[in-house]
Amino acid sequence: MSDPIASILDHQSALVIDGALATELERRGYDLKDALWSAKILLEQPKAIQQLHYDYFLAGADCAITASYQATIAGFVKRGLSEKVAIALIQKSVKLAMAARDEFWSNKANRIGRRKPFVAASVGPYGAYLAHGEEYVGNYGLTKNELMDFHRPRMEALIEAGADMLACETIPSLIEAQALAELLKEFPNTTAWISFSARDEKHISEGQVFADCVRLLEDNPQIAALGINCTSPRYIPSLIRAARQVTNKPILTYPNSGETYDPHKMNWKDDPLAESFGEQARDWYDAGARLIGGCCRTTPEDIQAIAAWVHSSR
Numbered sequence: 177m178s179d180p181i182a183s184i185l186d187h188q189s190a191l192v193i194d195g196a197l198a199t200e201l202e203r204r205g206y207d208l209k210d211a212l213w214s215a216k217i218l219l220e221q222p223k224a225i226q227q228l229h230y231d232y233f234l235a236g237a238d239c240a241i242t243a244s245y246q247a248t249i250a251g252f253v254k255r256g257l258s259e260k261v262a263i264a265l266i267q268k269s270v271k272l273a274m275a276a277r278d279e280f281w282s283n284k285a286n287r288i289g290r291r292k293p294f295v296a297a298s299v300g301p302y303g304a305y306l307a308h309g310e311e312y313v314g315n316y317g318l319t320k321n322e323l324m325d326f327h328r329p330r331m332e333a334l335i336e337a338g339a340d341m342l343a344c345e346t347i348p349s350l351i352e353a354q355a356l357a358e359l360l361k362e363f364p365n366t367t368a369w370i371s372f373s374a375r376d377e378k379h380i381s382e383g384q385v386f387a388d389c390v391r392l393l394e395d396n397p398q399i400a401a402l403g404i405n406c407t408s409p410r411y412i413p414s415l416i417r418a419a420r421q422v423t424n425k426p427i428l429t430y431p432n433s434g435e436t437y438d439p440h441k442m443n444w445k446d447d448p449l450a451e452s453f454g455e456q457a458r459d460w461y462d463a464g465a466r467l468i469g470g471c472c473r474t475t476p477e478d479i480q481a482i483a484a485w486v487h488s489s490r
């Protein structure tokens with residue numbers, strides 16, 4: 177079982193995760209106003225995704241997260257695609273990130289002082305498939321087995337496409353994390369990280385204590401890292417410190433830019449912080465995080481600011 181995280185952390189004090197995909201594509205002028213943005217852009221403008229992955233590698237990301245967050249077989253079929261096309265689109269998200277990585281790595285100048293970046297295939301939560309912000313709420317009313325059935329075919333497709341690992345992200349509830357952890361056992365050669373969304377300094381979105389969730393997942397050898405993403409940066413230091421007490425696995429964090437997403441209004445509220453994103457990232461490192469990047473509304477510039485100190489302090 178390969179663990180791309182450990183092989184980079186053996187050589188660097190921290191590992192740089194990339195930044196936002198969807199909100200950055202919107203900033204670049206692409207229209208993502210679709211319940212399944214990833215379907216739209218994977219179908220119509222895949223090169224824009226590949227270019228953005230490339231730009232994040234260039235900015236210093238050691239890892240790309242694929243555009244499969246909201247790409248699910250059930251979601252695509254609901255939109256009128258066949259199951260076969262749905263699987264092909266999900267796998268395309270992996271191929272695009274791998275192509276960007278290979279192009280980046282083929283240039284000698286890009287390899288100076290760097291480890292070869294890897295591709296983590298995004299496994300978004302069930303709530304992202306519902307597409308009304310439920311990933312920040314949880315309480316789906318589904319059993320663990322039902323959640324496993326939902327996640328199984330996409331997980332299989334992403335692994336088959338050749339992703340280096342899985343990024344189970346923005347998970348709002350303990351039961352969904354446990355469903356994913358259990359499902360991983362069906363793919364014994366695969367590693368994954370599990371990253372929750374949080375509602376405050378202590379609790380994940382559905383209300384469970386984050387440190388308790390981490391402790392319950394600690395024993396699964398296929399989970400290579402645990403953490404928090406798509407959450408306000410102001411909650412991050414105390415969440416990381418609490419997790420640090422209960423796990424020996426690397427802790428990851430890639431919060432939002434500092435603006436807050438309102439799942440009811442489905443928009444972003446400005447919530448400016450005094451420090452820049454790159455500066456705050458040092459606090460997350462000091463708190464114990466070893467994989468650091470950005471989620472919604474972060475940009476290649478934010479990732480560059482993190483990489484500047486991570487890659488110079490090896």
Ligand SMILES: [Zn+2]
Pocket residue numbers: 405406407432471472
């Ligand atoms: Zn996000």
